[in-house]
Amino acid sequence: MKYDVIIGLEVHVQLKTRSKMFCSCSAGFWNEPPNTHVCPVCLGLPGALPVANQEAVKSALKVGFALNGQTLRQSKFDRKHYFYPDLPKGYQISQYDLPFSVGGWVEVDGARIGITRAHLEEDTGKLIHVNGQSLIDFNRGGIPLMEIVSQPDIRSPEESRLYGQKIQQIVRYLGVSDADMEKGSLRIDANISLQPQGKWKVKKDRVVALKGYTLNPKVEVKNMNSFRSVERALTYEVERQLQTLSAGGKIDQETRGWLENKGVTVKQRTKELAPDYRYFPEPDLPPFVFDPKDLKKIREEIPELPDEKINRFVREYALEAKKAQIITSSKELADWYEEAVVAYAQTEKPGADYEHIDSKKAEIVYNWVSGELLRRLNENQTSFSASLITPAQLAQLLYLIDKNEVSSSTAKEVFAEMFRTGQDPQKIVSEKGLKQVSDVERLRETVREVINLNPKPVADVASGKAEAKGFLIGQVMKLTQGRANPGLVSKILDEELK
Amino acid sequence: MILSKAEVEHVAKLAQLKLKDEEVERYLKQLSEIIDYNMSLLGQVKTDDVDPTAQVTGLETVVREDEPRPSLSQEEVLKNASQKENGYFITKAVLGE
Ligand SMILES: [Zn+2]
Numbered sequence: 001m002k003y004d005v006i007i008g009l010e011v012h013v014q015l016k017t018r019s020k021m022f023c024s025c026s027a028g029f030w031n032e033p034p035n036t037h038v039c040p041v042c043l044g045l046p047g048a049l050p051v052a053n054q055e056a057v058k059s060a061l062k063v064g065f066a067l068n069g070q071t072l073r074q075s076k077f078d079r080k081h082y083f084y085p086d087l088p089k090g091y092q093i094s095q096y097d098l099p100f101s102v103g104g105w106v107e108v109d110g111a112r113i114g115i116t117r118a119h120l121e122e123d124t125g126k127l128i129h130v131n132g133q134s135l136i137d138f139n140r141g142g143i144p145l146m147e148i149v150s151q152p153d154i155r156s157p158e159e160s161r162l163y164g165q166k167i168q169q170i171v172r173y174l175g176v177s178d179a180d181m182e183k184g185s186l187r188i189d190a191n192i193s194l195q196p197q198g199k200w201k202v203k204k205d206r207v208v209a210l211k212g213y214t215l216n217p218k219v220e221v222k223n224m225n226s227f228r229s230v231e232r233a234l235t236y237e238v239e240r241q242l243q244t245l246s247a248g249g250k251i252d253q254e255t256r257g258w259l260e261n262k263g264v265t266v267k268q269r270t271k272e273l274a275p276d277y278r279y280f281p282e283p284d285l286p287p288f289v290f291d292p293k294d295l296k297k298i299r300e301e302i303p304e305l306p307d308e309k310i311n312r313f314v315r316e317y318a319l320e321a322k323k324a325q326i327i328t329s330s331k332e333l334a335d336w337y338e339e340a341v342v343a344y345a346q347t348e349k350p351g352a353d354y355e356h357i358d359s360k361k362a363e364i365v366y367n368w369v370s371g372e373l374l375r376r377l378n379e380n381q382t383s384f385s386a387s388l389i390t391p392a393q394l395a396q397l398l399y400l401i402d403k404n405e406v407s408s409s410t411a412k413e414v415f416a417e418m419f420r421t422g423q424d425p426q427k428i429v430s431e432k433g434l435k436q437v438s439d440v441e442r443l444r445e446t447v448r449e450v451i452n453l454n455p456k457p458v459a460d461v462a463s464g465k466a467e468a469k470g471f472l473i474g475q476v477m478k479l480t481q482g483r484a485n486p487g488l489v490s491k492i493l494d495e496e497l498k
Numbered sequence: 499m500i501l502s503k504a505e506v507e508h509v510a511k512l513a514q515l516k517l518k519d520e521e522v523e524r525y526l527k528q529l530s531e532i533i534d535y536n537m538s539l540l541g542q543v544k545t546d547d548v549d550p551t552a553q554v555t556g557l558e559t560v561v562r563e564d565e566p567r568p569s570l571s572q573e574e575v576l577k578n579a580s581q582k583e584n585g586y587f588i589t590k591a592v593l594g595e
Contacts, residue, residue, distance in 0.1 A: 055564035281552030
């Protein structure tokens, strides 16, 4: 039997605000001593009154817009009840029937993945289990957390990873979250089931069986701490379910945890709670009524998002889609690239309109940024924002190549120095004596020397072997440490070999 | 009886209470009486033209600036904890995770 893989993801994203969601405790809790960022509100002490963080609400609305969701005219918070030690109040303030954003979609590698909803809630405290005891730190409790729920539209482990990365990219573009899986500011849980092809459909956000068929239960997979482990865990789970079903077995509806070092998922002991959260409206937080004018203003603050940027780079710079995708992987990189392209265009035409950029120039900048710059950043484990070289400096270097002041091979050397020191290329070129040799008489001497030293290639050139000429040019470049102007060398060589 | 025995057991489970059989019987009776009495009071109020609400203040969209203020000291935070260690609250391990 052929099966379809059906995956829905819940992505949790911590919002990067200065203070917590419902109290004024500092949200900068990373690596702080336990229970030092807590107050009566986030501890749930009697009489404490939560008040919503304006910035968090705004960020949540932005995320909703960026996911093509709809904002309701009215929204509210609800209490979600369950007893667990990471929750001091016995309930979590979340959103039930009127979330900040409803519906929407994101595009992942050409496929459109539906979004059911995106709501705002408070994060829980952190538990550390040791020797039959749990240590509780409430610093994380009350950090604004968005939950983004996808439709069961995802069809493979790889697509799950790409979807997660797309959400990460979007919230980072918006500047509302660090969305770092290793630090837990982006977390992913998955629901996965296998159903025989043609026996199911999606109806009102849910997978339903077609007539005469019973669905295989879905399994919830947790504890995936990187995008790589999302893909690995779900690949394992697909295989496990497939084998069970093929052997005539039954899938249990259960929660399974991914064990990274063993590469398997195992049944998790659950919190032994009845799935009954008894949601009701949070009486301490008045409902939200949004003014369309305010919503419009917030929408206008949304920067150009990755998909639009890719399309524009393809359109305006004639960049290949694959390349546009790489260069827009982060907003910082895309902005850097674009600034360099415009600066480079202006070395030729000051005041050049950036909507009419020479596509050749855009391509050259792309090659330098994706090659030299990203490679060196990776090698040095430097973050993009900490890099010393500026886009204008790269443009100047490219201009020096165009003017034949440096050869392209020397330019790489100059670039390395710029990357290391942040100095201007002109300064490096003149201080290190790297200026390209365009002095005809000096070059002619070197060319003659090379001709004398290489009788065989010279004879080959005479008999029409083009590659022999390339060899001779290479020898001249070698003797001049790559500083000769190759075009000029070729010309002189022709003259000398006549 | 307005409640069933199963409902009382369910509520007890949600509250993580372990009830003996005679306690279930006792609470079944008490809870039923309380709910019954409250329902009879509510039944006397005319609510035909009243929308359901969880709010009586008439306030809406109450927010605060995203401005951090000092929290409590760790000492104050843990003051009422029955068990604590190295700045953490301590509780009996709960299964799961
Ligand atoms: Zn607090």
